Amino acid sequence: MQDTYKHKGMRKQLIDQLRQKGITDERVLTAFEAIPRHFFLDLVFEQQAYSNVAFQIGAGQTISHPYTVAFQTSILELKRGEKILEIGTGSGFQTCILCSMGMKVFSIERQKELHIKAKGIIDHFRFTPKLFFGDGYEGKETYAPFDKILVTCGAPFIPEKLVKQLKVGGMMVIPVGDLDSQEMHRITKISDTEYKEEVFGNFSFVPMLEKTVR
Secondary structure, eight states: OOOOHHHHHHHHHHHHHHHHTTOOOHHHHHHHHHSOGGGGSOGGGGGGTTSSOOEEEETTEEEOOHHHHHHHHHHTTOOTTOEEEEEOOTTSHHHHHHHHTTOEEEEEESOHHHHHHHHHHHHHTTOOOEEEESOGGGOOGGGOOEEEEEEOSBBSSOOHHHHHTEEEEEEEEEEEEOSSOEEEEEEEEEETTEEEEEEEEEEOOOBOOOSOOO
8 A cells, every 4th residue: 555645645635625614623634634545445446535525345335525524523522542432434444533633442343344354454554443343233331431432324313322331421423314314413421311412414324234244
């Protein structure tokens, strides 16, 4: 895998686009500059890797638009060293963005093919998140509570098990809706029985799948 001056130039152009679209968190933008997105795509898409578009990555899944990744990351209001549960490892790009920002990442992927492929790419960067093959609806109670939870696939509802695994004061960002469109929700846990919910507009994600894994 090569990261040339041309790739770095395209990343800078992408970061300019993200700024223009309202991403102001410099830590997020610095992470985007540090992580070559083209490493996570097939070679045929290398020249388009820094366009603000999503791409197929196998198993019917996609790598999200750069703006979507940046937006979700920004509204989580991350603090260095926080413990983050990511639902949907996918290509591993979002995982690497979080690791680059200094987070302790726990990531779950339900598609075996993607779980294995993402691990190889993440290892290349020498990041050490804990990666799991399993059902994201279940979360990872063994490692709870989490400071933040990031769901990178569209959920038909807010999973109660995930809310329970948030620490009081923690946040979860999750797209909620049907197969065609979801609204981005941010859940802030006020107490063990109370939480605040905010909505940040419409997005489109692949669905969050449940039950059996393969």
